[in-house]
Amino acid sequence: MVQINMAAREITLKVVYYGPALSGKTTNLQQLHQLIDPASRGKMVTLDTADDRTLYFDFLPIQFGAGRGVSVKIKMFTVPGQVMHKSTRKVVLAGADAVAFIADSQRSCASANAYSWRDMEANLRANGIDFDAIPKVVQFNKRDLPDVKPLAEIRKAWAEIATFPAVAMRGEGVLETFRELLRRLYRSLEQKHQLTRNFGITEEEFLAGVFKHVARPEPEASAVAS
Numbered sequence: 001m002v003q004i005n006m007a008a009r010e011i012t013l014k015v016v017y018y019g020p021a022l023s024g025k026t027t028n029l030q031q032l033h034q035l036i037d038p039a040s041r042g043k044m045v046t047l048d049t050a051d052d053r054t055l056y057f058d059f060l061p062i063q064f065g066a067g068r069g070v071s072v073k074i075k076m077f078t079v080p081g082q083v084m085h086k087s088t089r090k091v092v093l094a095g096a097d098a099v100a101f102i103a104d105s106q107r108s109c110a111s112a113n114a115y116s117w118r119d120m121e122a123n124l125r126a127n128g129i130d131f132d133a134i135p136k137v138v139q140f141n142k143r144d145l146p147d148v149k150p151l152a153e154i155r156k157a158w159a160e161i162a163t164f165p166a167v168a169m170r171g172e173g174v175l176e177t178f179r180e181l182l183r184r185l186y187r188s189l190e191q192k193h194q195l196t197r198n199f200g201i202t203e204e205e206f207l208a209g210v211f212k213h214v215a216r217p218e219p220e221a222s223a224v225a226s
Contacts, residue, residue: 004193008071011199012072014077014097015074016077016093016096017100018089019103019104024139024169026058028139028141035174036215040064041060045058058076061073061074062074064212064213067205072206078092079092086119096127100137100139103138103139105142105149108147135181137177137184139165141167143165143173144167164177179211182206187203
């Protein structure tokens with residue numbers, strides 16, 4: 001969970017990208033790795049198999065100044081989507097402060113999305129994390145493929161959660177998903193740890209601290225459902 005060092009004015013967070021196999025979790029982190037200034041992020045580490053599926057996890061560290069002398073470190077992970085790696089997903093999810101669920105928009109993947117969502121909920125609860133309270137967003141990736149669910153159908157089914165359409169391979173929807181997740185994460189931290197009072201940093205400063213290091217202008221958030 002979040003680590004706060006008041007003396008050093010340092011905040012360390014853990015963000016996990018979750019979802020079924022081949023939904024685009026690794027692609028999202030690869031895109032972020034390319035878009036974020038090398039001075040503000042570390043090397044992306046990927047452990048995968050011969051067929052290019054993530055075997056254990058991807059790891060991407062990001063560090064930025066949020067103003068007022070505050071340093072924020074975000075440790076970003078993905079989990080392996082294959083059913084056989086359930087125990088690994090539980091380990092990687094331990095201590096998560098926020099989760100981005102990456103779903104495959106194709107109708108044929110609906111059952112895999114549903115299984116992975118239930119699996120995420122079970123693993124969060126098994127790790128002692130409040131599933132209802134943890135900041136989370138859903139990205140419906142692969143919008144460029146045939147036979148995808150219409151956005152109106154997605155909007156109706158996921159009315160309670162912020163969802164974003166994406167084509168992660170082209171970078172579309174990646175920053176929007178990431179920004180909204182960080183916005184919700186900040187608000188959760190503000191509620192629990194009073195960041196404004198204790199550190200003097202606002203939500204705008206927190207987000208600006210990240211996106212001033214992004215290689216292209218920060219897009220406007222355009223959630224399918226909020």
